[in-house]
Amino acid sequence: MAKALFCPTCRDVVLIDNENFPFCSDRCRLLDLGKWASGDYKISSPIQDPDLLEELSRSQRNKPSDDDVN
Ligand SMILES: [Zn+2]
Numbered sequence: 001m002a003k004a005l006f007c008p009t010c011r012d013v014v015l016i017d018n019e020n021f022p023f024c025s026d027r028c029r030l031l032d033l034g035k036w037a038s039g040d041y042k043i044s045s046p047i048q049d050p051d052l053l054e055e056l057s058r059s060q061r062n063k064p065s066d067d068d069v070n
Pocket of ligand 1: 007008009010011012023024025028
């Protein structure tokens with residue numbers, strides 16, 4: 001088992017007995033949480049399924065526009 005790894009925030013070496021493991025410090029842990037909260041870590045995985053893509057575009061095209069009604 002690894003006794004150390006790199007801090008996800010600042011890439012510093014963190015020992016496993018660090019109280020803030022896997023972060024090197026409380027500051028880096030908070031910074032990482034902040035990144036998630038502010039949406040910096042967007043999970044962007046492009047859709048590769050052509051059938052799903054077609055279905056998505058079709059459903060968007062057929063979506064009635066509520067703006068005209070209201
Ligand atoms: Zn760090």
